[in-house]
Amino acid sequence: MRDPRRITGVYAIESADPARSAAGFAGEQSSGTFTAVPGETDELRERFGAEVVELVETGEGLPSLPSRLAPATVRSARVAVEFPMENVGTDIATLLAAVAGNLFELGDLTACRLDELALPAEFVAAHAGPAYGVAGTRRSLDQPDGALIGTIVKPNIGLGEDEFRGVVRDLARAAIDLIKDDELLTDPAYLPLATRVRIATEEIRDAEQITGHPTMYAFNIAGDLAGLRARHDTVVAAGGRAVMLPIPLMGLPALEWLRTFAEVPIHGHRAGLAAQMRHPGLGVDYTVWQQLARLAGADHLHVGGLGSKFSETDDEVATNIRALQAPLGATTPVLPTLSSGQNVRTPAPTWQAVGSTDLLMLAGGGIIGHPQGSAAGVHSLRAAWDAAVGGEPLSDLAERDDAVAKALA
Amino acid sequence: MRDPRRITGVYAIESADPARSAAGFAGEQSSGTFTAVPGETDELRERFGAEVVELVETGEGLPSLPSRLAPATVRSARVAVEFPMENVGTDIATLLAAVAGNLFELGDLTACRLDELALPAEFVAAHAGPAYGVAGTRRSLDQPDGALIGTIVKPNIGLGEDEFRGVVRDLARAAIDLIKDDELLTDPAYLPLATRVRIATEEIRDAEQITGHPTMYAFNIAGDLAGLRARHDTVVAAGGRAVMLPIPLMGLPALEWLRTFAEVPIHGHRAGLAAQMRHPGLGVDYTVWQQLARLAGADHLHVGGLGSKFSETDDEVATNIRALQAPLGATTPVLPTLSSGQNVRTPAPTWQAVGSTDLLMLAGGGIIGHPQGSAAGVHSLRAAWDAAVGGEPLSDLAERDDAVAKALA
Numbered sequence: 101m102r103d104p105r106r107i108t109g110v111y112a113i114e115s116a117d118p119a120r121s122a123a124g125f126a127g128e129q130s131s132g133t134f135t136a137v138p139g140e141t142d143e144l145r146e147r148f149g150a151e152v153v154e155l156v157e158t159g160e161g162l163p164s165l166p167s168r169l170a171p172a173t174v175r176s177a178r179v180a181v182e183f184p185m186e187n188v189g190t191d192i193a194t195l196l197a198a199v200a201g202n203l204f205e206l207g208d209l210t211a212c213r214l215d216e217l218a219l220p221a222e223f224v225a226a227h228a229g230p231a232y233g234v235a236g237t238r239r240s241l242d243q244p245d246g247a248l249i250g251t252i253v254k255p256n257i258g259l260g261e262d263e264f265r266g267v268v269r270d271l272a273r274a275a276i277d278l279i280k281d282d283e284l285l286t287d288p289a290y291l292p293l294a295t296r297v298r299i300a301t302e303e304i305r306d307a308e309q310i311t312g313h314p315t316m317y318a319f320n321i322a323g324d325l326a327g328l329r330a331r332h333d334t335v336v337a338a339g340g341r342a343v344m345l346p347i348p349l350m351g352l353p354a355l356e357w358l359r360t361f362a363e364v365p366i367h368g369h370r371a372g373l374a375a376q377m378r379h380p381g382l383g384v385d386y387t388v389w390q391q392l393a394r395l396a397g398a399d400h401l402h403v404g405g406l407g408s409k410f411s412e413t414d415d416e417v418a419t420n421i422r423a424l425q426a427p428l429g430a431t432t433p434v435l436p437t438l439s440s441g442q443n444v445r446t447p448a449p450t451w452q453a454v455g456s457t458d459l460l461m462l463a464g465g466g467i468i469g470h471p472q473g474s475a476a477g478v479h480s481l482r483a484a485w486d487a488a489v490g491g492e493p494l495s496d497l498a499e500r501d502d503a504v505a506k507a508l509a
Numbered sequence: 510m511r512d513p514r515r516i517t518g519v520y521a522i523e524s525a526d527p528a529r530s531a532a533g534f535a536g537e538q539s540s541g542t543f544t545a546v547p548g549e550t551d552e553l554r555e556r557f558g559a560e561v562v563e564l565v566e567t568g569e570g571l572p573s574l575p576s577r578l579a580p581a582t583v584r585s586a587r588v589a590v591e592f593p594m595e596n597v598g599t600d601i602a603t604l605l606a607a608v609a610g611n612l613f614e615l616g617d618l619t620a621c622r623l624d625e626l627a628l629p630a631e632f633v634a635a636h637a638g639p640a641y642g643v644a645g646t647r648r649s650l651d652q653p654d655g656a657l658i659g660t661i662v663k664p665n666i667g668l669g670e671d672e673f674r675g676v677v678r679d680l681a682r683a684a685i686d687l688i689k690d691d692e693l694l695t696d697p698a699y700l701p702l703a704t705r706v707r708i709a710t711e712e713i714r715d716a717e718q719i720t721g722h723p724t725m726y727a728f729n730i731a732g733d734l735a736g737l738r739a740r741h742d743t744v745v746a747a748g749g750r751a752v753m754l755p756i757p758l759m760g761l762p763a764l765e766w767l768r769t770f771a772e773v774p775i776h777g778h779r780a781g782l783a784a785q786m787r788h789p790g791l792g793v794d795y796t797v798w799q800q801l802a803r804l805a806g807a808d809h810l811h812v813g814g815l816g817s818k819f820s821e822t823d824d825e826v827a828t829n830i831r832a833l834q835a836p837l838g839a840t841t842p843v844l845p846t847l848s849s850g851q852n853v854r855t856p857a858p859t860w861q862a863v864g865s866t867d868l869l870m871l872a873g874g875g876i877i878g879h880p881q882g883s884a885a886g887v888h889s890l891r892a893a894w895d896a897a898v899g900g901e902p903l904s905d906l907a908e909r910d911d912a913v914a915k916a917l918a
Contacts, residue, residue, distance in 0.1 A: 129693070130666065130693070131664050131665065131666050131667050139663070139664055139668065139672050139675075139676065140663070140664045144664055144667040144668075147667060148664075148666050148667035165787050165788055165820065166787070166789065166820065167820040168817075168819075168820060168821060168822045168823070169820075186697065186698070186699065187666055187667075187693065187697070188697075189695070189696065189697055189698065191695060191696070191731075191732050191733060192733075193695070193731045193732055193733075193755070193758045193759055194693070194695040194696075194731060194732065196758045196780075196781060197692045197693050197695070197731065197755060197758055197780050197781070198693055200781055200784065201692055201693070201755070201758065201780035201781050202692065202780050202781075202783075204781065204782075204783035204784045204787060205782075205783035205787060205813070205819045205820050205821070206818065206819065206820065207817070207818055207819050207820045208818075209820075254548070254549070255540050255548055255549045255553055255557075256540065257539065257540050257557050257596055258540050258553040258556060258557035258596075259548065259553075263548055266548075267548065283606045283610055283611065284538070284539070284596065284603070284606050284607055284610070286598070286600060286602070286603045286606070287598065287600070287603075288595065288596070288597075288598055289595070289598065290595065322600075322602045322603060322606065323600050323602060323603065323762075324600060324601075324602075324762060324765060324766065325734065325762045325763060325765070325766035326766050326769055346602070346606060346610070349602045349605045349606055349610065349760075349762075350602055350760055350762050351758075351759055351760020351761075351762060351763055352760075353732075353733060353734045353758075353759050353760060353763055354734060354760055354762055354763065356733060356734070357733065357734035357735055360735055371605075371606050371610035371611050372605060372606070372609055372610050372611075372613065373614075374611075374613035374614035374791075375609065375613045375785040375791060375792040375793060376784040376785040376792065378574050378575070378613060378614060378791055379574055379788045379790075379791050380575065381788075382783075382784060382787055382788050382791075383784040383785065384784060404614070408577075408616070409615065409616050409617070410577075410614045410615065410616050411574065411575065411576040411577060411578075411614050411615065411616040411618075412577060412614070413577045414577070
């Protein structure tokens with residue numbers, strides 16, 4: 101009997117014959133094979149076969165991707181394919197094999213992009229999702245509302261112990277919400293993770309005595325999986341409040357495993373993700389990927405940034421954020437993390453685009469490079485957020501707030 | 510002092526100004542930042558900064574990838590960048606963060622492809638590499654030479670216990686070298702991994718009593734990492750001879766972790782890899798990726814197949830195989846695995862292209878669909894390989910070998 105629970109993927113494809121190719125890849129990604137084999141009964145195909153449930157041709161043109169078949173021109177189409185959930189169960193790696201596995205290299209497709217993914221409630225419910233998310237992060241920071249302000253330790257690599265201590269001290273005393281490691285900094289001999297953890301937690305504790313404000317440090321615990329738990333435990337034992345995982349480099353299964361024992365929020369970095377996302381005719385869209393990263397348990401997720409140095413347009417970044425804001429079963433809301441090029445000018449367009457302050461904005465030069473010091477930098481960003489929410493133009497704010505004026509100049 | 514050990518990445522990039530962009534991304538991927546910050550001293554940059562050591566412009570044209578910066582035309586270049594090994598240490602995820610992380614989403618690049626990667630001997634030596642590879646697989650199969658012949662259980666999903674048993678029995682009694690799970694088949698309720706392991710190992714043991722030939726079954730142990738070791742142990746406890754891991758879906762760190770406890774060869778599948786590989790202006794080339802998969806411990810690695818249904822041309826597949834044949838420090842040679850569209854016609858061009866029988870050829874319909882049965886299918890492929898190596902035309906072979914004649918027809 102056919103499983104009524106369906107996983108639906110919507111793909112943008114190109115092919116010399118989209119209908120034939122779509123049927124082919126639906127078979128390839130489920131019970132089909134190119135040569136009919138004994139045992140491939142009608143019952144089996146009926147129960148386990150993926151099905152093309154919609155196909156709309158969208159145009160014609162040159163192939164977007166190379167192929168041994170190299171058709172001169174191809175037709176593009178939007179295709180919805182339903183997979184019986186029974187094929188996949190509730191495992192994320194198996195889901196990926198079905199909806200985002202071999203199909204990207206099929207020669208008769210010259211584009212193949214998973215643009216949308218609709219998961220059955222049962223699949224979603226089988227995953228824990230974020231343990232902390234927005235609410236848990238706010239609790240940990242004693243910061244019930246407003247955009248959260250963070251930064252990356254800079255210089256991002258190469259600091260010795262004393263310099264690192266100085267940077268963390270400065271930022272923690274600026275009453276910043278979050279400090280993080282760069283994705284390039286893991287556990288180098290010149291500044292091992294355990295040393296960073298010791299120094300940063302000490303400095304943050306000391307600073308809290310002065311500012312009264314907790315600061316979260318997201319320690320990058322990327323590295324070998326055999327040591328993942330030990331690195332997490334090092335952070336927790338020292339009183340650290342977050343760990344960071346570059347999800348694409350480590351794999352979604354690593355994130356989901358970390359979630360099973362993490363005692364602090366997981367800051368989900370997306371380094372490397374663009375390799376499978378940036379070409380519009382290949383790979384997996386952010387709106388799909390974020391579902392899996394949330395189900396696997398990321399508490400914070402990088403989305404790029406409006407006005408950033410990255411390739412995505414402001415509209416695309418806003419779409420990323422809105423995807424994170426969309427409900428996903430009963431999972432706790434995740435904290436969208438904006439980075440790159442963030443400064444006092446970015447809260448207003450960000451607020452306009454997404455209408456929420458449940459965001460973590462990572463700013464670099466605007467904090468550590470503020471002429472009046474990091475505390476003024478953090479203050480100027482918080483003030484710019486308040487102004488954005490209140491509808492006050494930045495120029496008005498600058499007239500009554502010197503730190504903002506200096507940041508603008 | 511500058512670390513004399515260098516990691517060198519060669520990239521194909523596009524930009525409005527390649528020299529400026531290359532310098533920018535070298536900084537971005539090491540000690541640099543867009544806004545100069547306190548503490549970024551000349552000494553730090555000298556010691557930790559990545560360096561553009563070569564840049565050759567290669568043309569001009571339209572941007573390959575979208576970007577918020579959207580230049581009308583761009584210049585392409587081939588750029589060699591050296592990273593101090595001290596930045597990375599010997600960890601694979603950290604290496605990826607440096608050479609294949611954020612850079613793919615930099616807005617001023619409209620193409621960014623890591624085409625070559627040269628690792629210091631010390632980095633290579635820090636990784637175990639394949640524990641079995643070609644030699645260990647041959648030992649396990651009691652098959653000292655000749656191309657190895659394998660197949661995937663078909664139908665690839667949906668079989669019940671009895672049907673599965675029948676397929677494995679048929680193949681094992683055909684004296685095949687390797688049987689494998691499809692990447693779509695992990696641990697479904699209708700045919701759990703533990704059940705497959707029990708049935709397949711029973712059938713393979715029984716068949717060996719008849720044929721005298723050992724058969725390896727590569728069980729797909731993809732799934733949650735918390736259960737990875739238990740799934741591996743299930744295979745080993747039953748006398749299974751191999752496990753399979755779809756590396757891109759699970760992550761290179763998962764492979765390297767599995768390598769630390771694997772007691773049987775790891776069959777490395779590449780499902781999903783094309784998402785970050787197929788566009789020539791984005792992601793990571795196979796020749797780069799295979800180095801990391803070998804260092805992380807894959808014993809077998811999928812390379813596509815000459816004459817396959819996949820997008821890569823025969824030349825590209827041959828290049829993949831030659832990359833696997835190239836020495837990598839003192840690591841044991843890995844077994845290239847050909848799949849898709851493999852039949853009695855493919856040994857000759859494959860032999861011509863790569864001049865080796867240290868290969869595993871996975872054939873589907875040519876075995877299980879052979880009109881005289883699977884044993885004749887396996888025999889016909891072995892005979893076709895012998896003919897290819899001996900320079901005998903397939904038509905001559907077919908005249909004296911009925912199974913080959915039937916396979917051709």
